[in-house]
Amino acid sequence: MIEVIDIQKSFGDNHVLKGITAEFEPGVTNLIIGGSGSGKTTLLKCMVGLHQPNEGRVLYDDRNFTEMNMEERIPIRQEIGMLFQNSALFDSMTVEQNLMFPLDMFTNKKRGEKKDRASEVLERVDLAGKNKLYPSELSGGMKKRVGIARAIVMNPKYLFCDEPNSGLDPRTSLLIDELIQEITEEYKITTIIVTHDMNSVMGIGEKILFLHKGEKWWEGSNQEITKTDNQELNDFVFASPLMEKLLR
Numbered sequence: 645m646i647e648v649i650d651i652q653k654s655f656g657d658n659h660v661l662k663g664i665t666a667e668f669e670p671g672v673t674n675l676i677i678g679g680s681g682s683g684k685t686t687l688l689k690c691m692v693g694l695h696q697p698n699e700g701r702v703l704y705d706d707r708n709f710t711e712m713n714m715e716e717r718i719p720i721r722q723e724i725g726m727l728f729q730n731s732a733l734f735d736s737m738t739v740e741q742n743l744m745f746p747l748d749m750f751t752n753k754k755r756g757e758k759k760d761r762a763s764e765v766l767e768r769v770d771l772a773g774k775n776k777l778y779p780s781e782l783s784g785g786m787k788k789r790v791g792i793a794r795a796i797v798m799n800p801k802y803l804f805c806d807e808p809n810s811g812l813d814p815r816t817s818l819l820i821d822e823l824i825q826e827i828t829e830e831y832k833i834t835t836i837i838v839t840h841d842m843n844s845v846m847g848i849g850e851k852i853l854f855l856h857k858g859e860k861w862w863e864g865s866n867q868e869i870t871k872t873d874n875q876e877l878n879d880f881v882f883a884s885p886l887m888e889k890l891l892r
């Protein structure tokens with residue numbers, strides 16, 4: 645479980661996060677949603693240590709990440725998988741080399757073991773046999789799958805996904821969402837997804853945190869989100885006329 649307790653973050657005079665407190669459970673997909681500029685990415689960066697919050701704490705299974713120095717954070721960092729918006733694969737490396745990169749960096753496994761692990765995770769994301777391809781030879785959806793495979797290659801306890809559907813068509817988005825949800829359940833990962841995609845919210849929003857102007861405005865599930873009378877949340881959920889038609 646990850647807990648954030650009273651997280652505050654400012655950039656100069658811009659008070660972006662105004663005291664966020666939340667819990668993220670393992671084995672379920674936790675979504676952070678909100679309008680542009682509401683502070684979603686800033687919260688995610690505070691959680692993984694890319695930003696230092698001005699106030700508050702981030703606890704990884706009761707371990708106070710915020711007060712650790714760089715060296716003390718290493719074991720927790722190794723338990724974190726990250727899926728970036730653009731998949732962030734190394735273009736000059738094959739799929740297999742991309743997958744072996746974290747294993748080369750952080751483990752003493754033998755080459756054969758690393759290759760086996762790369763093949764194992766590729767199979768898990770339905771890309772068996774694509775080891776020798778380069779990212780330029782893959783579709784956007786396949787790149788995301790490789791990104792997911794790389795994020796889980798170290799068997800993470802925690803998985804952070806920043807806009808996992810950006811740039812994908814609706815059908816591929818759905819498949820990527822389902823894959824993330826399956827992996828989360830299967831390996832009991834604490835998964836946190838930053839998104840503003842309402843399809844994802846309705847599809848895999850088991851636990852949803854809605855940020856508004858740097859505050860936790862609402863939290864609940866996708867079952868509850870369409871029934872709230874919270875005005876700002878309704879404005880977000882029903883921003884598209886299609887959602888209005890389908891869900892009202």
Ligand SMILES: Nc1ncnc2c1ncn2[C@@H]1O[C@H](COP(=O)(O)OP(=O)(O)OP(=O)(O)O)[C@@H](O)[C@H]1O
Nearest residue numbers: 655658660678679680681682683684685686687840
């Ligand atoms: N490194 C930074 N330096 C200064 N200001 C920043 C920095 N990062 C974010 N901000 C500011 O923090 C606010 C929240 O930005 P953030 O990226 O967290 O929002 P968001 O909810 O993720 O938005 P979006 O959905 O558009 O990605 C914005 O006003 C932004 O300008």
